[in-house]
Amino acid sequence: MTYTEISLHDQEIDVEDSGAHLRRTIRHGIRFITEHIPSQRSVALGMWIGAGSRDEMPGHEGSTHFLEHLLFKGTRTRSATMIAEEQDYLGGDFNAMTAKQFTAYHGRVFDEDLAPAVDLLADMVTSARLDEQDMLVERGVILDELAMYADDPSDVAHEALPGAIFGDHPLARPVGGTRESVTNLAHSALLEHYRDHYHAGELVVTAAGSVDHETFVETVLAGLRKYGWELTGEEFVPRRVETPLSYSLSNKTIQQTSEQAVVLVGMPGVTHLDQRRPALLAALTILGTGSSSRLFQEIREKRGLAYSAYSFASSYETGGFVALGAPTSPKNVQIVAELMNETLDGIVGSVKESEVESAYRRLRAGAVFDAEAVQQRMLRLGLAELSTGRLISLDEALRRQKAVTRDDIEEVLAMLTVNERACVTVGPIG
Known part of the structure; x- marks a missing residue:
């Protein structure tokens, strides 16, 4: 079957x-x-x-x-x-x-x-x-x-x-x-x-x-x-579920002697079983994945403030977070952090259908290319057993991603913009 x-x-x-x-x-x-x-x-x-x-x-x-x-x-x-x-x-x-x-x-x-x-x-x-x-x-x-x-x-x-x-x-x-x-x-x-x-x-x-x-x-x-394990009728240890994630957002500045600084802006996200996760992945692809993304265009291409600018998400059983990031010159830390926040706030209501299709095509490529690597297939099995508790077929994952609409993406972006945000900066700042 x-x-x-x-x-x-x-x-x-x-x-x-x-x-x-x-x-x-x-x-x-x-x-x-x-x-x-x-x-x-x-x-x-x-x-x-x-x-x-x-x-x-x-x-x-x-x-x-x-x-x-x-x-x-x-x-x-x-x-x-x-x-x-x-x-x-x-x-x-x-x-x-x-x-x-x-x-x-x-x-x-x-x-x-x-x-x-x-x-x-x-x-x-x-x-x-x-x-x-x-x-x-x-x-x-x-x-x-x-x-x-x-x-x-x-x-x-x-x-x-x-x-x-x-x-x-x-x-x-x-x-x-x-x-x-x-x-x-x-x-x-x-x-x-x-x-x-x-x-x-x-x-x-x-x-x-x-x-x-x-x-x-x-x-x-x-x-x-x-090698000595006595295998009897032992029961397996059920997959652990974290205590509920409570968010306690704060700003952190870590002084470090280096040529470059790094800025991360983080906020609450979604659980790994949240039905909005495919829309979130599409939103983050538009926002900060690839050279056409909003963050890359705004921070690198238009202003030359960083070599790269990106977004990512981490999801768990009881919560998660979304983050935007960029390495930059120490003197540009403040403006890069401001541009990240402005780009996130400004994307709501402006997502284009062409961006929706481009995001799907990139996410599809990532999923299919991973599926062609035997090591990734093995890792997928272990992660499903120990992290999510669910196996989703490749065809079904692609179907769900393809079903994401512009309205779905706008909804999840609107959710992100109302969340409190944390900011972490590291480098020779100040």
Whole structure:
């Protein structure tokens, strides 16, 4: 059967999507989602833990990102060097990512190398050594990573923006922790965070490409058992829902020695299941995506005040935000912030039908081009399971986007203009 939208609860799924065979099974509390894509010779796979920076307990801040590093530092059977050599030998693109809602370890290999790739990731997830000496060494690496981001005004501004909108809500926490939290994180707290979250009930396993669902499931289960997980009838941990987002908007100016400054203007947005989200995406495309966008034309083309100007949105279960941004010369910070606000306020009532069609064509291209990349297909499955709780087919997503009218866009823009706004500026200001 084909599908339009599926709610991911405790059901098994066996559907088609634009020629791909998509299946979901739950075994021993582990959620497996695969997408067999004809003509592919490679497989992208991921092992996801349903806990991110928002889920860290007091004293555990920074643990999520710290674990992402330490899982590559060795297991009971593989040293860090062996892990690195095996990844290179498999020829795959292995990596990991930490987010506010999850942690993921992933790679892409030829289909003939899927079994050893699964074995490697299963060993890392189940049997990480997490040695205290390794933690001491890696702490320096993470602090250097944070320092690298702290030297970039754009990274600093984007990290500060959620706090300027959400206040002290867990979703406002820095994903990688802070210099203070990483410095003070105890080895015992790290181990506690690992024990709390790295188990079958938290695990989601995804694969897309040249993959057979049943064979893949059995291969993963065999790997997890091999490295010591006792798989019984464990229930999976339901997808976490944040406490309701309360908005606490504020302005932040962060002084930093740099050649350039960054300005972000943020405001409340919509949830990820809000029916207005397709209209919001179209509105933000018109406002700040591409060289024809209103922000780009106003700030760069007409006035030459910035190399780029853009807009974006982040949506969660209970809320979200919209932001406009631009890097600029420190002396132009004030005028760029004013132009962002004026462009947003002035767009209401002036959207053209040609802009509506152009926005759809760009959003369609992004969705289809992503669907042609096996890595993106695999990531889509994990994000659906752990972030939105829903799978929407490509055809249905395109249909909803195509159905957005000029009036829909005007309505969502009008909503944005009446919201309070936060402003974050970073650089040598004042």
